[in-house]
Amino acid sequence: RERKAESVIERERKAESVIDKERKAESVIDKERKAESVIDKERKAESVIDKERKAESVIDKERKAESVIDKERHAESVIEKERKAESVIEKERKAESVVEKERKAESVIDKERKAESVIDKERKAESVIEREKGRECHRERERQRVS
Incomplete structure (x- = not known):
């Protein structure tokens, strides 16, 4: 009986060791995921x-290409391009937010x-204990x- 009890205790120790190793592996995986996310x-x-650099370069080239007579049209064009750039940036922000929410999910x-x-492992362990009891x-x- 003592040997069997010691055997059960040893199996429980081994199970705890496996669970500890799994937790450590999960921790490593989480750290790797965080590193990949960064x-x-x-x-x-x-x-x-x-x-942004490309957008600035395009704006500079357009400014240099336009004549003094075209300054008003140029200003309107620049304003329109800025609005479009803001729209693109906003869409990128939304896409990043979606990606982040997907990662969290x-x-x-x-x-x-x-x-x-x-929980499954705990149930199995409880089952083993109940059978032993x-x-x-x-x-x-x-x-x-007998006696």
Whole structure:
């Protein structure tokens, strides 16, 4: 009995060790995801800066190309382009917001899956404990019957 009890305790220790290792692996995965997210945001920021530089370059070239007589038309064109650039920037912001919400939703889904996995493991562990209790009761009844 003691050996069996020690065996059960050892199995429980091993199960706890596996769970600890899974938690550590999940932590590493989370850190990798966060690092990837930071890298993605940096890439997007660089892309926005490049677009701003290109927009500034286009505006400078247009200013140089226009004559003094065209200054009024040029000003209207620049205003229209700024509105369009603001619209593009706003659309980019909305797209980034959607991407971020999707990431958060995926993170929540992952956490729910992990929680379900932990709950399943707990149920299995409880089942093992209940079976062991049943066996111990059966053994005790058998001992009482024999004596």
